[in-house]
Amino acid sequence: MRILIIGGSVFVGRAITEEALRRGHEVTTFNRGRSGVDLPGVEAVRGDREVAEDLDRLVEGREWDAVIDVMGRVPGIVDESVRRLNGHAGTYTFISSISAISDFPAKPCDDDSPIYECAPDAGPEDGDYGTLKAGCERAMEAFEGNALIIQPGLILGPYEDVGRLPWWLDRISRGGRVLAPGDPDRAMQVIDVRDLATFVLDRTEVGKADRFLVSGVPGNTTYGDWLAECRAVTGSDAEFVWVDDRFLLDREVAPWTEFPVWTPGGPEFAGVWLASSAKALAAGLTCRPVAETVRDTWAWLREVPPAERSFKWHGIDPEKEARILAEWA
Known part of the structure; x- marks a missing residue:
């Protein structure tokens, strides 16, 4: 597969990039080059997703089978990325957060739990981290392909x-x-970042619109x-x-x-440690000790x-x- 990873050099993005390369995928990373070092073997495109000209330069003459957006935090910015990438990829995987769920952490939650109210064009001043992540999920509705949303819980691991x-x-x-x-x-x-990366790639390869809460095995x-x-x-x-x-x-x-x-x-x-990953586990998620x-x-x-x-x-x-x-x- 040809995969574009928005981010791709730090922690979760690094683990996803490493796993994609291990599987033999052709990987393009898009980032500013400030937070980490791109892994050998990727096509690194430097740019800022908040700059329209940088997004235009990214998509010009390029197409991918899938996009994996690791760095989206502001709905309006994610919305713009989604719209610019329409027609350039078949699947858009967005890495959200369990914090987007309005019941968390006070109540147990699962894939069907409600998320916060937040507009898909909201700006950084329009909410806290979890609320804005919920708005980013709504921004995915503008994608003209398969929108896959991953809501990780507590992620630990190397890097x-x-x-x-x-x-x-x-x-x-x-x-x-x-x-x-x-x-x-x-x-x-808790969930190991490498197990999360494996699951993200597995579901991205399937290329089906879906949503998964990925929080590891309870207890x-x-x-x-x-x-x-x-x-x-x-x-x-x-x-x-x-x-x-x-x-x-x-x-x-x-x-x-x-x-x-x-x-x-x-x-x-x-409910902080009572999230259900049953759907993800049934879909193939495996978690190391x-x-x-x-x-x-x-x-x-x-x-x-x-x-x-x-x-x-x-x-x-x-x-x-x-x-x-x-x-x-």
């Missing part, structure tokens, strides 16, 4: 640029007393097992100190970000010098962690 699992690996590798938030028996649900790890795997692969002497949810919230610790992927109990997060994801992410992270490790919006300040540990003691 993660968000900094969730990498932050925990980095912190635990340094050892000592490590503040572990909440309940170690709290079940989680495929617990928070305690996840952190224990981090300690095992790093060879750390870390001592986990499990601290109560309420104690952390009273000290203004931000769920999900200061301790990556920590969600306290309560109605606000009641979470231990393998942790191991391979650490193998990659060890190649990144500590001074160059970027965790973006994730991770608690060391002084704040130490202060809370002292108060808890």
Whole structure:
């Protein structure tokens, strides 16, 4: 197949590109060349999807069997890309997010769950991440071919640029007393970026309009097992100190970000780990053990010098962690 990947050099896009090349597809990537390095073997087209002239230059004289849009975040911009690519590809695969579902994370959800109200031409100021992703999904209605929408859940794995699992690996590798938030028996649900990429390519090759919630296998790890795997692969002497949810919230610790992927109990997060991937699993989604994801992410992270490790919006300040540990003691 001839595949255009919008993005293609960072985390999810990189994994999809790598899998497409492994399968022998002809791959074109379209990005600004600022966030990552294109993999050898692709036709790299430099450009900004927000610039009409760049989109015109991309499509001029080119056709693909499929487009995979990894980077769409603003409905109006996705809408323009869709319209420019009409007639140049048979399938348009859009990587959305579970966050587009209006019931998430308060309630369990599946492929039929409602998404937020958001216009397909909305701008960046018209909503938050999840709302805008819902608008991007509606922008797909303008595609004159097979529109395939993928809604991933929590994605982990090598080359993660968000900094969730990498932050925990980095912190635990340094050892000592490590503040572990909440309940170690709290079940989680994660998907390896490589398993997501495999499923995306499988369904793109099928070339059928559809929608899939792709969030892995429910309960495929617990928070305690996840952190224990981090300690095992790093060879750390870390001592986990499990601290109560309420104690952390009273000290203004931000769920999900200061301790990556920590969600306290309560109605606000009641459905966060209860998404159903039954349809995707029935369609061929396979998920490797979470231990393998942790191991391979650490193998990659060890190649990144500590001074160059970027965790973006994730991770608690060391002084704040130490202060809370002292108060808890």
